[in-house]
Amino acid sequence: xxxxxxxxxxxxxxxxxxxxxxxxxxxxxxxxxxxxxxxxxxxxxxxxxxxxxxxxxxxxxxxxxxxxxxxxxxxxxxxxxxxxxxxxxxxxxxxxxxxxxxxxxxxxxxxxxxxxxxxxxxxxxxxxxxxxxxxxxxxxxxxxxxxxxxxxxxxxxxxxxxxxxxxxxxxxxxxxxxxxxxxxxxxxxxxxxxxxxxxxxxxxxxxxxxxxxxxxxxxxxxxxxxxxxxxxxxxxxxxxxxxxxxxxxxxxxxxxxxxxxxxxxxxxxxxxxxxxxxxxxxxxxxxxxxxxxxxxxxxxxxxxxxxxxxxxxxxxxxxxxxxxxxxxxxxxxxxxxxxxx
Numbered sequence: 001x002x003x004x005x006x007x008x009x010x011x012x013x014x015x016x017x018x019x020x021x022x023x024x025x026x027x028x029x030x031x032x033x034x035x036x037x038x039x040x041x042x043x044x045x046x047x048x049x050x051x052x053x054x055x056x057x058x059x060x061x062x063x064x065x066x067x068x069x070x071x072x073x074x075x076x077x078x079x080x081x082x083x084x085x086x087x088x089x090x091x092x093x094x095x096x097x098x099x100x101x102x103x104x105x106x107x108x109x110x111x112x113x114x115x116x117x118x119x120x121x122x123x124x125x126x127x128x129x130x131x132x133x134x135x136x137x138x139x140x141x142x143x144x145x146x147x148x149x150x151x152x153x154x155x156x157x158x159x160x161x162x163x164x165x166x167x168x169x170x171x172x173x174x175x176x177x178x179x180x181x182x183x184x185x186x187x188x189x190x191x192x193x194x195x196x197x198x199x200x201x202x203x204x205x206x207x208x209x210x211x212x213x214x215x216x217x218x219x220x221x222x223x224x225x226x227x228x229x230x231x232x233x234x235x236x237x238x239x240x241x242x243x244x245x246x247x248x249x250x251x252x253x254x255x256x257x258x259x260x261x262x263x264x265x266x267x268x269x270x271x272x273x274x275x276x277x278x279x280x281x282x283x284x285x286x287x288x289x290x291x292x293x294x295x296x297x298x299x300x301x302x303x304x305x306x307x308x309x310x311x312x313x314x315x316x317x318x319x320x321x322x323x324x325x326x327x328x329x330x331x332x333x334x335x336x337x338x339x340x341x
Contacts, residue, residue, distance in 0.1 A: 026281060026285075028085070029277070029281060030274055030277050030278065030281075033198075033200075033273070033277055034200045034203060034270065034273050034274065034277070035091060035200070036091070036108045036109055036110045036200075036204065037091065037108060037109045038053075038054055038056060038068035038071065038082065038093070038106060038108055038109075039051040039052060039053050039054055039068050039069075039072070039109070040052040040054060040109050040112065040195060042194075042195060052195070053067045053068045053069035053072070054067075054068050054106065054107050054108060054109065054112060055067065055106065055107045056068050056070075056071065056093060056104075056106045057104075057105045057106050057107065058080065058093055058102045058103065058104050058105070058106065059102055059103040059105075060078070060079065060080060060095060060102035060103075061079075064078055064080070066078070068106070071093070076096055079095060079096050079097060080093055080094070080095060080096065080102065081093070081094060081096050082094070083099070087099070089101055092104065093106065109199055110199050110200065110201060110204055110207075112196070112199070113186075113189070113196060113197075113198075113199025113201050114186070114199070114201055114207070116189075116196040116199075117182075117185050117186045117189050117196075117199075117201060118182070120185060120189070121181055121182060121185045124145055124149070124185075125149075125181075127144075127145045127146075128145045128146045128149045131143070131144060131145065131146035132146060152180075153177060156176070156177060156180050156321075156324060157169070157173050157177065160176075160321070160324060160325050160328055161173050161176050161177075161324070161328050163328075164325065164328035164329045164331070164332045165328050165331050165332045165335065166332055166335055166336075168335055169328075171222075172218065172328070172331055175214070175218060176324050176327060176328055176331075177324075179211060179214070179215075179320075179323060179324055179327060180320050180321070180323070180324040181320075182211075183202060183211070183265065183319065183320040183323055183324075184316060184317060184320040186201040186207075187202050187269060187315070187316030187317075187319060187320060188313070188316050189201070190202060190203065190269065190273065190316075191309065191312050191313065191316065200269075200273055202265055202266070202269040202319070203266060203269040203270035203272075203273055204266070205262065205266045208261070208262045208263075208265045208266040209262050211261070211262070211265070211323070212258035212259070212261040212262035213258065215258055215261060215327040215330060215331075216254075216255075216257075216258040218327070218331055219254075219257070219258075219330045219331055219333075219334045220254065220334070222331075222334065222335075223334035223335070224334065224335055224336075224337075226336060226337060227333070227334040227335070227336065230250065231247065231250040231251060231254065232247055232250075233247070234246045234247070234250060257326075257330050260326075261323060261326055261327065264319075264322065264323070265319055265322075265323055268315060268319050269315075272308075272311075272312050272315055275308055276305065276308050276309070276312065279301050279304050279305045279308060280301065280305060282297050282298070282300075282301040283297075283298045283301050283302075286298070
């Protein structure tokens with residue numbers, strides 16, 4: 001379903017004007033959908049773009065708050081503009097005078113999408129908690145939202161967090177469960193092609209960086225003495241510690257673990273969006289190749305798009321699961337006890 005809705009929202013379907021329209025710019029088409037923006041593009045209707053302008057909040061000779069509509073189509077406002085294609089800071093607000101960037105805390109598409117997805121998650125959790133406040137779970141099986149969330153929570157906590165972290169797993173369950181559902185909701189909403197879905201949240205490296213930093217803090221702030229001993233003074237021959245080869249390798253490993261978390265989630269979700277958009281583009285790229293070729297490739301594109309939609313649903317869950325599992329493993333490694341002989 002989301003494939004067809006996205007297909008209808010990407011380009012205007014006007015067969016009588018196809019011959020006059022320029023060829024599809026794949027770079028602008030793909031990166032225009034997966035990159036951040038100061039407006040929320042909804043659709044193109046009769047050659048006109050329909051978008052929701054978002055608030056721009058910048059510090060440039062004082063605080064300036066205005067609608068992104070003032071900077072649309074290359075316009076300038078109060079000495080500011082949006083950098084064009086191929087320019088430094090492409091797609092970002094820059095000063096007209098020198099091309100430099102002001103301090104920018106605007107509510108962009110990704111920021112608004114992050115707020116909306118977080119609100120959805122909070123509402124779902126509160127509805128789940130509301131059911132448990134009003135019912136005795138020992139006498140009645142959970143229903144509705146609670147019935148959906150309980151199996152997921154039990155599975156993640158008992159089969160992932162408890163096994164990986166160890167006896168102190170309850171201390172870290174709130175963070176790890178929050179990370180799992182936060183990533184899952186954002187992944188699923190990224191597949192929805194209409195507002196407030198479609199924002200590329202987990203395909204934005206800034207978001208995955210923050211998530212990885214939270215895990216990094218959990219591992220290294222709450223790691224026990226044995227964890228730090230293995231890093232700074234590992235149990236290896238003395239010459240490997242005196243040079244020091246092993247401590248350097250262990251310290252580098254402290255940073256490569258969250259780095260792998262960041263890249264894995266970012267790359268997988270970004271690749272999924274690009275693959276789906278590329279599949280849709282086949283319909284329009286073959287529009288001038290005749291009805292037979294265009295019709296056959298469009299049919300293949302639709303079938304493959306449906307397959308990718310289903311695959312993205314699976315990937316959305318798998319990536320949330322993998323991030324939570326690896327975070328649990330890293331936290332568990334920081335709480336291992338020394339072996340007793």
